[in-house]
Amino acid sequence: MTERIGEIIETDSFTFVAESFALNRPPALGSLVKAQAGGDTWVYGVVAFGETVSVDPGRGAMRRSRPDAYDEAVYTRHPELEHLLHTKFTVIPVGSRVGERMSQRIPPQPPPMHYSVYACAPDEVREFSERRLYLRTLATAQLPAPVEHVLAAHLTWTYEQRGRDEAWLEQAALEVAGLLQQDVERLLAVLYAVDPEA
Numbered sequence: 001m002t003e004r005i006g007e008i009i010e011t012d013s014f015t016f017v018a019e020s021f022a023l024n025r026p027p028a029l030g031s032l033v034k035a036q037a038g039g040d041t042w043v044y045g046v047v048a049f050g051e052t053v054s055v056d057p058g059r060g061a062m063r064r065s066r067p068d069a070y071d072e073a074v075y076t077r078h079p080e081l082e083h084l085l086h087t088k089f090t091v092i093p094v095g096s097r098v099g100e101r102m103s104q105r106i107p108p109q110p111p112p113m114h115y116s117v118y119a120c121a122p123d124e125v126r127e128f129s130e131r132r133l134y135l136r137t138l139a140t141a142q143l144p145a146p147v148e149h150v151l152a153a154h155l156t157w158t159y160e161q162r163g164r165d166e167a168w169l170e171q172a173a174l175e176v177a178g179l180l181q182q183d184v185e186r187l188l189a190v191l192y193a194v195d196p197e198a
Helices: 072-078 122-127 135-139 149-163 166-179 184-194
Strands: 004-011 014-018 033-036 041-054 085-098 101-103 116-119
Touching: 004 085, 014 033, 014 041, 033 085, 033 122, 033 149, 041 135, 041 149, 085 135, 122 149, 135 149, 135 166, 149 166, 149 184
Parallel strands: none
Antiparallel strands: 004 014, 004 116, 014 085, 033 041, 033 116, 041 085, 085 101
16 A cells, blocks of 8 residues: 555545645645545546645634744744644546556546545556546646646656656657647646756
């Protein structure tokens, strides 16, 4: 089993939100994660947003440090901060696995509330990303962040997880070019961001 990184606190057919087990440490933007949806069914998704906020939605977080204090020292001197803040991340479901069968469609059921979210190991990332049909789902999703930034982050992260696989990155960039051909500014933002030489 891969690393357990969060617990689902909101869920619907097109997104789920998980609270991270590590304060100020959501999984990387664009990373592939998974959550069990019951039995041998797993939902795969791409991290589209992360934030650390007050646990009380009606009350914003306040500064806790002195001007001469360093960032890490704030948490050392004020361990109660962990009870006042929480880090959460939003995931866009892009596929599922039932037993050994992998699909790159929006799953028919969202993962249940309070189920765990896990990081995907590099071999699982490689297997899931061999086909790239899910990039269309990601490119057309209603995201809490600009879609071009999430796409670029996902392509770059996957490229690294696949051992800096330039052939894969080239094919993925071509597919994204087809998806965003009507929006040249967004397309250029993705292509510049994923260029290994940039």
